[in-house]
Amino acid sequence: MENKINFNHKMSAHCENGVTANLLRFYGIELSEPMIFGIGSGLFFFYMPLIKMNGIPVTSFRPLPGLIFKRVTSRLGIKVNVQQFRNQKKAMQDLDILIQQGIPVGMVVGVYDLTYFPPAYRFRFNAHNIIAVGKENTNYYISDPIMEKIELLNSEDLLKIRFAKGTYKPKGKMYYIKNVPKIFDINSAIIKGMKHTCRDMLTIPFPYAGLKGINTLAKHVKKWPEKLGERKAKLYLGQVVRMQEEIGTGGAGFRFLYAAFLQESSKIMNNSDLNEISEQMTEVGDLWREFGVAAGRIFKDRYPGEKPYDEVSDLLLNIRKKEENTFKNLNKIIKPL
Amino acid sequence: MKKEEVPQFDENLLNGIKEIQYAVDENGNYTEVKSPGWEPKNIALKQALNIVDEMIEDARQQVLNEEKSPVYFYMYLKQMDLTILKEETRFPKFIIKRHFKPAVFNKLSVSTLNKYTSVFGITKEQLLKVPEKPVKALEYNFGFKLNN
Structure with missing residues (x-):
């Protein structure tokens, strides 16, 4: 099986902004990263001394993962599909079916086992966003906004990161655009x-x-x-x-x-x-x-x-x-x- | 921040990757500028990596002192905690805690040991003892050396 979607990959500062912008561009909506970030209300501040990770209080400058994509698409009237899986095999099969139909698929993944990621960033962090834009034999073509070019990832590794363990498990979460309105405000x-x-x-x-x-x-x-x-x-x-x-x-x-x-x-x-x-x-x-x-x-x-x-x-x-x-x-x- | 003020502090911490920063150009318009790092940010990241290494070293010492089994050490080495280890091995937490005891660990069945080697991605020889010298997680797990 060889299937590569003709996808215009662009880097961004932040993964969720970038994935959202890249997905929208594929459907003909050209919005810059700052526009995605602002429309998606991505700015926030949160300091929670009662919740600790590795013994250190949680601080965040952004809202919970997933909200930017959700807000941008809903505010522009774009129909999307978001789903999680219990069955790992089905999560990969459903992904393959979408790729075969030429649909780029966003996914939430853990970064610890993300092989091409900078090693110093490979913590047990489970809210990274990437897009699958093709498959060749057992390798997937991945558009990751942190990376310069489209990366390759084998199916075993992709399965592992889609079902990463620990806090905020992604549970195979994937999302894609179903329908884009002709005009939007x-x-x-x-x-x-x-x-x-x-x-x-x-x-x-x-x-x-x-x-x-x-x-x-x-x-x-x-x-x-x-x-x-x-x-x-x-x-x-x-x-x-x-x-x-x-x-x-x-x-x-x-x-x-x-x-x-x-x-x-x-x-x-x-x-x-x-x-x-x-x-x-x-x-x-x-x-x-x-x-x-x-x-x-x-x-x-x-x-x-x-x-x-x-x-x-x-x-x-x-x-x-x-x-x-x-x-x-x-x-x-x-x-x- | 002005475009030319965007820090270009490169310690190759990110393996050649540059991150996008936003800054204003000479006409006051926002533009993207790539940056390999900034000193305060790099120090903060190295501190976080050091905490991981310190926890690993602490675990290694406890194994050497025969207070804990190597399972305990490899859990830290792979940046896991009891919850992740439970989910990966499907052993209940109290069973894993028992496996932390050297006396119990020494009597573990081959299949239980195999479970741990596959979850940690190490050989059986590795699982049976801890390294003789302190290890850096990035180097051990990903072959990446930080220049300090």
Whole structure:
């Protein structure tokens, strides 16, 4: 069996954005990564000291995996099919049938056994997204937005990563586009995406989510060295920096990606106010990078000040203030729309 | 962040892969810039990799001290925990915990040992003892060496 779909693969910062953008392009909808990210309300903040992984509190700059694809397709009126499997054999058979029909298929996979992935990123992380775009004998052609080119993966390895074990098992999850509308209202999709993000960041009544989460993190950071000791405090801080910068946030915990979305939206909607918000969001991103630089100095024991953790805590409070103003301004602009 | 400010700190941590960053060009327009790394980000990732190596080394010492069996060590080496090991072997957790005991491990049947070797992807000779020297997970599992 040889079947290779003619697929235009493009890299992206983040896997779910990239998979969504690449799938939409196949069906003739050309949207940039920032547009996908913004319409899918991909920006978020979450700091949960009560849930730990490897003994370190969970921090996230994005919502749960799968939401971006779901929101983008529903906001553009695109019909999709998403399914999970109990039977591993059936999961592979159904995939093959779709590929034979020339349908590119998105899949959620674990990265520990993803053979072509950079080894340093091969943790037991089960929410990576890839697209199968063909099959030749026992090898699959894989479009992975983190990779430059289409990669090959044998069926045994693909089965393993589709049924990876551990937290958030993908259970063979696959998804594909069934139907694309002839016309869609991009402006309304953009506004829905922005409103959702403003709501997420400004109004969730929970001290660990959105801007309140940044506040809580700032308060906790200050206490880390005394409470945890120098070594563990560094690990806690390192985890925040990792989530902020690693595997495709596009820099500064998705803030630059969001600024790019605001800028592109301002052109599409012919609304110069949005461009101003984009500039404010860029400044927010720059502050996150500043926080990263300060953390880097702490890691290397080269922080110039007396109380480094107090100072990074102040940086975070400042970020929170600036981000709050930015989202409030954005909210004002889009509310009447 | 301006395009020319995007960090290009390359320690070959990502095996040649560059990640896309978003930054503004000279006209203030957002554009994609590829980056092989940034120092604070690289340190944070190396810290996380070090935690894994430290847990592996701690497990190795416990095996050498005859407090634990090699199953315990290989669980950490393969970045597993009890839940993953349970799902992979289909042995109940309390059984696996018993297999952590050297005395129980030494009497395990061939088929049980085979289960572990196949789940860990190692040979029987490897399973019966732990390496003599401390190991780095990336090097052992994926043949990848970090330059520090």
